[in-house]
Amino acid sequence: MKGTIGVFDSGLGGLTVVRHLRRLLPGADIVYFGDTARLPYGSKSPETVIRFSRENCEFLLSHNVAMIIVACNTSSAIALDTLRREYKIQIHGVVAPGARRAADLTRNRMIGVIGTHATIRSRAYDREFAKMGGSIKVVSRACPLFVPLAEEGWLDRPATVEIAREYLLPLKEEGIDVLVLGCTHYPILTQTVRRVLGEGISLVDSGLSCAEAVRDQIGDGERGVEGGRVRYFVTDMPERFKEIGRIFMGEEIAEVSVVHPRAG
Numbered sequence: 001m002k003g004t005i006g007v008f009d010s011g012l013g014g015l016t017v018v019r020h021l022r023r024l025l026p027g028a029d030i031v032y033f034g035d036t037a038r039l040p041y042g043s044k045s046p047e048t049v050i051r052f053s054r055e056n057c058e059f060l061l062s063h064n065v066a067m068i069i070v071a072c073n074t075s076s077a078i079a080l081d082t083l084r085r086e087y088k089i090q091i092h093g094v095v096a097p098g099a100r101r102a103a104d105l106t107r108n109r110m111i112g113v114i115g116t117h118a119t120i121r122s123r124a125y126d127r128e129f130a131k132m133g134g135s136i137k138v139v140s141r142a143c144p145l146f147v148p149l150a151e152e153g154w155l156d157r158p159a160t161v162e163i164a165r166e167y168l169l170p171l172k173e174e175g176i177d178v179l180v181l182g183c184t185h186y187p188i189l190t191q192t193v194r195r196v197l198g199e200g201i202s203l204v205d206s207g208l209s210c211a212e213a214v215r216d217q218i219g220d221g222e223r224g225v226e227g228g229r230v231r232y233f234v235t236d237m238p239e240r241f242k243e244i245g246r247i248f249m250g251e252e253i254a255e256v257s258v259v260h261p262r263a264g
């Protein structure tokens with residue numbers, strides 16, 4: 001594939017996907033759009049998430065992207081089908097690749113899924129697993145407090161571990177052997193999740209699975225070549241995006257532009 005990859009998220013969590021894309025496709029040019037003015041999406045209605053997601057696609061299309069990655073789990077869970085119907089461009093989400101990876105890993109067919117309230121309520125992961133033959137049992141749970149904890153950089157504080165125990169131990173007791181981290185922010189908390197669940201449960205980063213699916217689909221042209229460029233756009237608070245984004249990206253974010261796509 002030739003051309004720029006557009007990535008959007010409700011804020012900065014989607015940088016976890018960009019980080020994987022940079023590693024897997026170092027030659028790819030990326031435009032990242034984080035809707036920081038309207039975050040969080042996870043507590044919004046489906047109608048609102050679809051409207052915002054549509055506007056985010058319009059912004060990326062105005063930058064002539066060749067493909068769009070919906071890095072936000074909430075948007076992927078709720079808006080992906082609508083976006084694919086409305087736009088001719090190729091659009092990748094994070095739910096299906098994450099579900100596929102989890103199905104490959106499970107041995108006892110008991111899979112846990114965690115995400116925002118909106119993602120869990122949408123049952124999007126359940127539908128993906130149902131397409132795979134139906135014998136997978138899904139145990140899901142919304143973990144909304146993980147988002148602000150990750151954004152505060154409280155990755156392994158005692159309070160974070162305590163909240164993780166409260167959220168995750170019931171899933172462990174149900175007997176899951178795989179847990180899907182179905183939210184952009186959760187991979188940042190992997191160490192704490194692992195500490196609470198122990199080594200016996202495999203973790204799936206749906207953002208990583210999505211980046212791998214895109215890498216597999218794109219031709220060899222952009223692999224192994226350094227020099228791809230990332231441009232960052234947000235709708236508010238660029239300084240905070242840079243500061244916290246460093247944790248998500250694992251590297252400095254040099255320049256961030258503020259845009260107001262609807263006004264334009």
Ligand code: DGL
Nearest residue numbers: 010040041042073074184
């Ligand atoms: N990006 C969202 C997700 O992956 C988490 C933050 C939000 O609620 O907007 O579901």
